[in-house]
Amino acid sequence: MPNNFYEKAKELIRHTGYRVTHNRLRTLAILLAEQYALTHREIEERLNVKEHLDRVTLYRVLEWLSKNNLVHKIAGDDRVWRFRVNMELHSHQHAHFICTRCTKVICLNNFRIKSNPSLPLGYLFHEVELTVKGVCAECV
Amino acid sequence: MPNNFYEKAKELIRHTGYRVTHNRLRTLAILLAEQYALTHREIEERLNVKEHLDRVTLYRVLEWLSKNNLVHKIAGDDRVWRFRVNMELHSHQHAHFICTRCTKVICLNNFRIKSNPSLPLGYLFHEVELTVKGVCAECV
DNA sequence: AATAATATGCAACTTAGTTGCATTTAATTA
DNA sequence: TAATTAAATGCAACTAAGTTGCATATTATT
Numbered sequence: 001m002p003n004n005f006y007e008k009a010k011e012l013i014r015h016t017g018y019r020v021t022h023n024r025l026r027t028l029a030i031l032l033a034e035q036y037a038l039t040h041r042e043i044e045e046r047l048n049v050k051e052h053l054d055r056v057t058l059y060r061v062l063e064w065l066s067k068n069n070l071v072h073k074i075a076g077d078d079r080v081w082r083f084r085v086n087m088e089l090h091s092h093q094h095a096h097f098i099c100t101r102c103t104k105v106i107c108l109n110n111f112r113i114k115s116n117p118s119l120p121l122g123y124l125f126h127e128v129e130l131t132v133k134g135v136c137a138e139c140v
Numbered sequence: 141m142p143n144n145f146y147e148k149a150k151e152l153i154r155h156t157g158y159r160v161t162h163n164r165l166r167t168l169a170i171l172l173a174e175q176y177a178l179t180h181r182e183i184e185e186r187l188n189v190k191e192h193l194d195r196v197t198l199y200r201v202l203e204w205l206s207k208n209n210l211v212h213k214i215a216g217d218d219r220v221w222r223f224r225v226n227m228e229l230h231s232h233q234h235a236h237f238i239c240t241r242c243t244k245v246i247c248l249n250n251f252r253i254k255s256n257p258s259l260p261l262g263y264l265f266h267e268v269e270l271t272v273k274g275v276c277a278e279c280v
Numbered sequence: 281a282a283t284a285a286t287a288t289g290c291a292a293c294t295t296a297g298t299t300g301c302a303t304t305t306a307a308t309t310a
Numbered sequence: 311t312a313a314t315t316a317a318a319t320g321c322a323a324c325t326a327a328g329t330t331g332c333a334t335a336t337t338a339t340t
Contacts, residue, residue: 018286019285019286019287019336019337019338020337020338021286021287021288021336021337022336023287023288024287039327040327040328041326041327052289053288053289054288054289054290055289055327055328056288056289056290056328056329056330057287057288057289059327059328059329060287060288061287061288064287075215075216075217075219076215077215079215079219079220079221079296079297079326079327080219080326080327081219081327081328097259097260097263100266106260108259119237119248119272119274120237120246120277121277122276122277122280123237123274123275123276123277123280124274124275124280125272125274126240126272126273126274126275127272127273127274128270128271128272128273129270129271129272129273130268130269130270130271131268131269131270131271132259132265132266132267132268132269133266133267133268133269134259134263134264134265134266134267135263135264135266136262136263137260137261137262137263140262140263140264158317159305159306159307159316159317159318160306160307161305161306161317161318161319163318163319164318179296180296180297181295181296192320193319193320194319194320194321195297195320196297196298196299196319196320196321197318197319197320199296199297199298200318200319201318201319204318219295219296219327219328220295220296221296221297281340282339282340283338283339283340284337284338284339284340285336285337285338285339286335286336286337286338287334287335287336287337288333288334288335288336289332289333289334289335290331290332290333290334291330291331291332292329292330292331293328293329293330293331294327294328294329294330295326295327295328295329296325296326296327296328297324297325297326297327298323298324298325298326299322299323299324299325300321300322300323300324301320301321301322302319302320302321303318303319303320303321304317304318304319304320305316305317305318305319306315306316306317306318307314307315307316307317308313308314308315308316309312309313309314309315310311310312310313310314
């Protein structure tokens, strides 16, 4: 497994100051290698079967990566979380594209979202999330 | 149960040309009475316990209402569908607000979303969904 | 090498939503 | 108004994502 992404993952996780575990490394390496957001299931499929990783542990690893701002979670219409690595350029105020055929999710980084929308009286703004639905190039 | 909302529901469902059933009427009446989007669970709680409605039937009723454009579905971060009645003024190109404390969803009708965003080559645009996250007035 | 806190694996559980099928009901026709 | 029939309903069983508790293993520190 050790490859460029694994080394990059090591750097990123070490930088958090918390424990550098093999499961965190290989999970993050898989996400670093992908251009789009992956589900728990898709990550499991990409894991080396020889080194077993428990379902529950993977959930906890993803939760940990998310809490430590190394990845972000995207809620899809299929009630499944998708995970995408956070790039430097990749602010939290960005848009997602969901393909309604294959349910794949990609991030639209070139998208501008004006924040601080006008909400009803007494409401507190936190963040805005924009999802574009359509059909991706492979599914057209 | 028969009330203003029930009569309004009757009018709307009759207008579709399909079968006018008691379960469709009372489900739609509940949604017509609410200012925000309800989950399957919340609708169940509002149903008259004396006239039992099966869980599965409610799922199918909601699906039917949605397909016939009487309500629309909103995907939340808690993997739960929420349903909101479609008003005339209430186009599909509108924004939703999700309270991160109580997970309540309201529709922001005064929100303008410019459609037809620029997507990667070969991608087909369908619709855009904007979700604002924050804390509602009751939870502040 | 001993330690202490944290991560992991396993089993069992929860919750939203779905499927198949027999029965009932709304709307149509005789 | 009764007979018909296609669609709606209820029930049981199922699926799939994600969670909890607890014993065991591992990381990083002393």
